[in-house]
Amino acid sequence: MLVFVGRRLLLMIPTLLLISIISFALIQLPPGDYLTSYVQQLSDRGEVVDQAIIDALRQRYGLDKPFYMQYLQWMWGVLHGDFGQSFEWNKPVKELIWERLGLTFAITLGTIIFTWIIAVPIGIYSAIRQYTIFDTIFTFLGFIGLSTPGFLLALLLMYYAYTTFGTSIGGLFSPDFIDTPWSLAKVWDLMKHIWIPIVVLGFSGTAGLIRVMRANLLDQLGMQYVITARAKGISELKLLFKYPVRIAINPLVSTIGWMLPQLVSGAVIVAMVLNLPTTGPIFLQALMNQDMYLAGSFVLMLSFLTILGTLISDILLAWVDPRIRFGRN
Numbered sequence: 001m002l003v004f005v006g007r008r009l010l011l012m013i014p015t016l017l018l019i020s021i022i023s024f025a026l027i028q029l030p031p032g033d034y035l036t037s038y039v040q041q042l043s044d045r046g047e048v049v050d051q052a053i054i055d056a057l058r059q060r061y062g063l064d065k066p067f068y069m070q071y072l073q074w075m076w077g078v079l080h081g082d083f084g085q086s087f088e089w090n091k092p093v094k095e096l097i098w099e100r101l102g103l104t105f106a107i108t109l110g111t112i113i114f115t116w117i118i119a120v121p122i123g124i125y126s127a128i129r130q131y132t133i134f135d136t137i138f139t140f141l142g143f144i145g146l147s148t149p150g151f152l153l154a155l156l157l158m159y160y161a162y163t164t165f166g167t168s169i170g171g172l173f174s175p176d177f178i179d180t181p182w183s184l185a186k187v188w189d190l191m192k193h194i195w196i197p198i199v200v201l202g203f204s205g206t207a208g209l210i211r212v213m214r215a216n217l218l219d220q221l222g223m224q225y226v227i228t229a230r231a232k233g234i235s236e237l238k239l240l241f242k243y244p245v246r247i248a249i250n251p252l253v254s255t256i257g258w259m260l261p262q263l264v265s266g267a268v269i270v271a272m273v274l275n276l277p278t279t280g281p282i283f284l285q286a287l288m289n290q291d292m293y294l295a296g297s298f299v300l301m302l303s304f305l306t307i308l309g310t311l312i313s314d315i316l317l318a319w320v321d322p323r324i325r326f327g328r329n
Helices: 002-027 032-045 051-060 067-079 093-128 132-145 151-164 183-223 224-231 236-242 244-248 250-254 256-265 266-273 279-288 292-320
Strands: none
Touching: 002 067, 002 250, 002 292, 032 051, 093 132, 093 183, 093 250, 093 279, 093 292, 132 183, 132 244, 151 183, 151 266, 183 244, 183 250, 183 266, 224 236, 224 244, 250 292, 256 266, 266 279, 279 292
8 A cells, every 4th residue: 555655646746747837838828928918908998008018027027938948937936835926916826826725625625525414325315215205306306406507506596695685695704804804703704604605516516426326325235245145134234334335435435536626626607606715716817817827826736636636535445445455556
């Protein structure tokens, strides 16, 4: 196990290096750069910018240098904890990311916990009580959850809250706490608002995991080893959780590798609809405006979390399923 983990950690270095080169190149593929987009925005408003000012800004931001020089300068800063300067915000990238990263972590981690706590028990119950009235109800709700986009559910909740209670459920804080420093009162105010994006983001994921858990457990309950164990007189509860549930939960554990990047990216459209101060909208804005250092830092962070999540998934799978063991290769 230690050899496997060590080998995977060493492979992360060239993998992240290759991803950083590809992502940095892809961000610069569209014609022009940030200053091109900025000048176009000024032109749309009827303003004219002197070419000398544009050339000075291009030199200041290093946009007059070749691609490889820009990349090496950025990577040298990343290795020293400096992710560069955001062109649009005129602030260090690290500062912009950390401002929103904590709230994004809180929302997404809460969504993952909410999804698992609800989906796993319901999936198990639906499998062992197949075709009962509750199984039918959960199946119906699951189909609704899978077919309802998160942003549509957010819009419906916002409309209902405004028309019924005359209040807006957007944002994560009340107006009195938006710009105030952190305190127990502000944390409590966050707790009163954070459940709305958690429910919206977790609704579809919960429905999907219920279907996966139910289908996998039904498949395991029909296996020969379960029939043999029942014939030997093993209690139903002990039989259920000793092997079938542990094997059926494998696909859920393997998706942890996809969940970790969501801790950073968040659900962009839902965040924009609910006016959430998370990293998703700022990442989208950086891509649209070709803010290459900000966008590249996000891509690099998402790539690192994806690789790390895959490693964690492999280790957890070996722990959950006794059939999986790491060999020499």
